[in-house]
Amino acid sequence: MYRHVRELQFTSKPEKPDALFAMKFQEILGGQFGEMTVMMQYLWQGWSCRVPGKYKDMIMDIGTEEIGHVEMLTVMLARLLEGAPGETTEKAAAANPVLAAVLGGQNPQHAIVSGGNAMPTNSQGVPWNTGYIVASGNLLTDFRSNAAAEGQSRLMTSRIANMTDDRGVKDMLAFNLARDTYHQQQWLLGIEQLQMDGFTDGVIEHSNGEWENADAAHVFYTSTPGSRAGEGLWATSNSLIDGQPFRTEPLEPLTDDTGLLPPPDPKQFVTYDGSQGPAKPGDARGAYAQGAQNVVGKLKDALTPDN
Template sequence: MWIYEKKLQYPVRVSTCNPTLAKYLVEQYGGADGELSAALRYLNQRYSIPDKVIGLLTDIGTEEFAHLEMIATMIYKLTKDATPEMMKAAGLGDHYAIHDNALYYENSSGVPWTASYIQAKGDPIADLYEDIAAEEKARATYQWIINLSDDPDLNDGLRFLREREIIHSQRFLEAVEILKDEQGKKKFF
């Protein structure tokens, strides 16, 4: 079970009403390497992974939901008062036709989220290597969004999220080290 704290992991500040930026950010909301994919990938893989690293997948998967919530807040703030005209000008006219200003799990091109974005191979090394790759891809996506964005307050939050991707990748790498460690080897203290 989970315990919910009614606060964000890192404060989200947005300086301008900028639906175009929301269109790019939605990649991290419902995209292949986004936070929803990450959370569901880790929380699902943890059932069939050696028990030494289950806790890691639980922790990181849970944190990904906290990131998802930050991204959602950013997108919501960027679009909540946008008029249909502004949505159209931002390339979100087709989104508006379906969803009004609601958020939806889709990528920046409007393709709905699909479970084929995530994998569960049942092989611990294959799964952890997929997780490492996913973290590095999410890190790169944050870089490209920072490059596209001209909102310094928003970029501050994105920088925090990118740093977390680096830490998660590090922890998955350590999980591989734990699993590949020779069993039955003599330990000297």
């Protein structure tokens, strides 16, 4: 359950409208690394968190704060769009080609679609989408994604801040920059807390590490002749998992598998030269039969005692 108060977290008042800047400003609202992304990312992680107590509460607290940040930005955008384009603006543009060219940089959807309000899009009008968010259910990997998201968000906010001299806009962005600075630290310290509390025994995700290809986990492969990449710590130091040394090798095939594909279903009309034998027709019954065969095979494996 959420509660809403009328007051914004921070003042969102530009000194004057600026429709052209509003188009740019959309990026830090509805872009891939905008406030809508971190808001939904944190809320989804919080709703999905299976660790009640400080972790779930922390994720929900920051997610809820980000709802407020989205509101601040939508208010700022509406105020930047005030009076644009109105009848007076259109007449002025008609009499002044330079002004018309400047106004031509405005996002027309602000006037046509949203009626002078913010939109859930990036600066090019591309709609925000849920593919931007990361919510894996694993707090270690999620916290790392969150720190990166805050870093990207802060970088874009910093760039946007350099595109205006409006004191009101800059004051709000100075607050947002500070919150992004804190939030980056919050997620990195959250990773330390996970280690202290025993939820992870390392600094990277390595589930099923006991049966991964251990040798491949210690190699830096280089594919560039004369590459100096092997001089870096990623190639000269030791593994963060087991302390074993890294090494550098040229990128070469480790198999004789050339990736030849099986013959296609002739009903799919795939271009095929016959080199893999005759094409084999398939249907839904074949898929079901294969599925049943797989289940039977697993049952046999489970019932067969180890030798």
